Amino acid sequence: MTITHFSIDTSSDGHVHTKLCNHATGEMEEYVLSAIDRGLREMYFLEHLEAGVNYAPRTWLTEADFAYYCEEGERLRRKYADRISVNIGIELGYNSSHSKELLTGARAKPWDRIGLSCHFLQIPGSNKHINLLSRKQENIDRAREYGLGTLLSLYYDTLLEAVENIPADVLCHLDAPLRYSGPIQLTDYHLEQIDRLLTAVKAKGMAMEINTSGIPIRKEPFPAKPLVKMALDHGIQLVAGSDSHKPEDIGRHFDELEIYIAEVKAL
Template identity: 30%
Template sequence: MNTIGDFHVHTNFCPHGSNDSMESYVVAAINKGLKSITFTEHAPLPKTFIDPTPNRDSAMLWEDVDKYLNEANELKEKYKNTLNIKIGFEIDFISGYEESTKELLNHFGPHIDDAILSVHMLQAPNGEYVCIDYSVEEFERIIQQFGTIDNVYKTYYKTIKQAILSDLGKYKPIRIGHLTLIEKFSKVFRAKEDYLQEINGLLDLINEKQYELDANTAGYYKEYCNNCYPSLDIMRIASDKGIRLIPGSDSHASKHIGRGFEQIPDDITLSSPGTM
């Protein structure tokens, strides 16, 4: 599967990623014949939000943002004749923290080219926030908090809907990240219900808003998932609705740039991102 670029890429500024330099990602993209990449590092979490992961390593530090942007801009200039480099963030949508997220976007929005809006954090029935993709052990604990696995799924898709409909200002990302991330541990914890109806409704909203969808291949390499986010069948449904599918490896190491793109068949059309 040939594609022009990889538009979901992390860096050494990610606390749960590798120490590979940003330039090593650029070189890897060039060596793979890509024409474009977007750095989409996890934006800092709201300052009043406590990262619920055991290692508090979900996102980059506030004090690293300027360095991240400066380094990305230097690479953008250095490789401008070889690779189209876009600078951006993966923004966490956290229910209840919309205003803080809007402030972040208003502050950094003028300095970035692209962004992804993703849901990693859910609010449990007891008010505690949890991170759904941290580990299989943590996911088991989350199920216990919610009562059933289907309560977790329902809350996830409800939160995705909130993310799509939320007012995050003029710099709100137009691409929704890894739509079915909730399935990361599905080989161990399988939902009893089928969520295709909920997903179809979300796709209709994405289409109505003229948003894009992250065609994320990282799930192929997750031990308890072995499928892309979303699945190829859902990508086809999205494509039939007219939704642009933007390829992303979600790489956290330079050797993973473009990984899994060959598993997306030619009948699924992949696109480059639009503008924010």
């Protein structure tokens, strides 16, 4: 990805899921038609690639799912080429113990975009993973039991390792983890971790996602303004993503992003 400016393109939705991930609804074509109806010029399907995660139910694609995903994506790309640019990518969830397998997945196809994230962490002493972005009470309870601040530090260490090991285009979910676990105060150490992470993101030529799924949850996008300001201070390009899990959510709240970014720049 070549970064050429520091505004945000709200005619492109860079983060779209479908029913293939098992926690969304809607066929791929429904999302394309919704994007066209919204007046978008471009969209990126960004389906979940995970490896070695011990968690149920599954919230990522199987090998067979990916085969269909790519075939259907190419069909839609051709069918709607005169109306919208349809792109096929992955949201790669990093798992330190399966980094080689994930790197193979990243290189398996000429993906139009690779978004880098971390949805699951294996808490030391446990054989199961915790879903950091889940609203399920069992995940919230386990996170609180382990310690939210400690878990967040592990999360940022893992993301930094991901950026260093996986060739990717966009960093996703800078501050989305533990969003249902209650208010979390970022410590000075967390901010130091984030600064190191953003330094690595810039060095790799990656962008950072502004994810509008945060607006229904906390009245503003992910990440929070001070963290977006840190990214801009590092010279990191911002890209818009709805994190759609329903066709009608594609491009949601994009009309609010220009004001949001302007407020960030004014900090």
